[in-house]
Amino acid sequence: MHKALADAGYGSRRELEEWIVAGRVSVNSQPAHVGQRVGPEDKIRVNGKLVQLKFGLRAPRVLVYHKPEGEIVSKDDPEGRPSVFAKLPRLKTGRWISIGRLDFNSCGLLLFTNDGSLANRMMHPRYEIEREYAVRILGEATPEMLERLRKGVELEDGLASFSLIVEAGGEGSNRWYRVVLSEGRNREVRRMFEAVGLMVSRLMRVRYGPVHLSPRLKRGQCNDLEPGEVQELLKLLPPEHKTTAPGGSGPYAGGGVDDEFDGDDEVDGTSG
Numbered sequence: 001m002h003k004a005l006a007d008a009g010y011g012s013r014r015e016l017e018e019w020i021v022a023g024r025v026s027v028n029s030q031p032a033h034v035g036q037r038v039g040p041e042d043k044i045r046v047n048g049k050l051v052q053l054k055f056g057l058r059a060p061r062v063l064v065y066h067k068p069e070g071e072i073v074s075k076d077d078p079e080g081r082p083s084v085f086a087k088l089p090r091l092k093t094g095r096w097i098s099i100g101r102l103d104f105n106s107c108g109l110l111l112f113t114n115d116g117s118l119a120n121r122m123m124h125p126r127y128e129i130e131r132e133y134a135v136r137i138l139g140e141a142t143p144e145m146l147e148r149l150r151k152g153v154e155l156e157d158g159l160a161s162f163s164l165i166v167e168a169g170g171e172g173s174n175r176w177y178r179v180v181l182s183e184g185r186n187r188e189v190r191r192m193f194e195a196v197g198l199m200v201s202r203l204m205r206v207r208y209g210p211v212h213l214s215p216r217l218k219r220g221q222c223n224d225l226e227p228g229e230v231q232e233l234l235k236l237l238p239p240e241h242k243t244t245a246p247g248g249s250g251p252y253a254g255g256g257v258d259d260e261f262d263g264d265d266e267v268d269g270t271s272g
Contacts, residue, residue, distance in 0.1 A: 009096075027043070063223070064111060068107050069104070084110060097113055109205045125183050129208070130207070130208075132164075132179070134203075146165055161181070165177055209236070210233060211225075211233065
């Protein structure tokens with residue numbers, strides 16, 4: 001059930017599991033349960049509204065957005081700050097799911113999809129999808145600092161390291177570095193540099209997995225990947241880890257809550 005709704009863009013699998021437990025989803029006028037199998041003949045309602053699910057193969061949409069600084073990756077913000085979702089095209093059904101996030105003061109590549117399974121494959125730590133950033137710091141990192149960042153620095157939520165860190169130019173007090181990591185903890189890039197005594201003055205994501213930020217895509221603009229590009233993306237991603245509910249089978253056998261990962265990169269927050 002939650003897999004079918006996620007694939008249709010109604011939310012993440014974890015969120016939809018919570019909706020099912022809360023009684024917001026029904027199948028054939030009966031409350032749904034987590035792991036329930038559904039098919040084309042079933043009448044599914046979310047918050048009392050009948051939804052139409054496509055059980056055949058469908059190509060997901062993937063949207064590339066060039067996020068500027070000063071926008072939050074959230075639909076609801078108590079402070080009323082501008083949201084990236086305000087710039088996205090409307091969907092007839094489902095909703096846009098952000099693949100990773102960037103904090104309020106970060107910029108660069110941000111991906112969206114209407115397919116919950118695709119979002120999960122690109123965000124979950126088990127898939128180790130690379131994220132690449134251009135980072136400007138105040139001052140110059142010593143060889144010892146760079147070596148620490150490669151080997152790993154201890155953060156409050158565990159050890160973190162860059163799989164790649166190379167100099168990328170700059171002069172005076174502003175130095176650029178290109179870094180790559182394969183996970184997305186809250187403000188991880190900034191915290192890693194801070195751990196060796198360096199302050200990040202600008203952070204820009206330039207690649208997420210096989211998708212690069214095009215120099216032709218200006219700040220605040222978005223662009224759909226072509227169907228062929230989406231298919232190529234799917235081929236390049238690691239195969240999805242599937243789990244089946246006890247005794248489950250069929251087109252949408254339910255998986256456990258641990259299949260879904262909602263956290264990611266420089267997550268939006270008041271700290272920036």
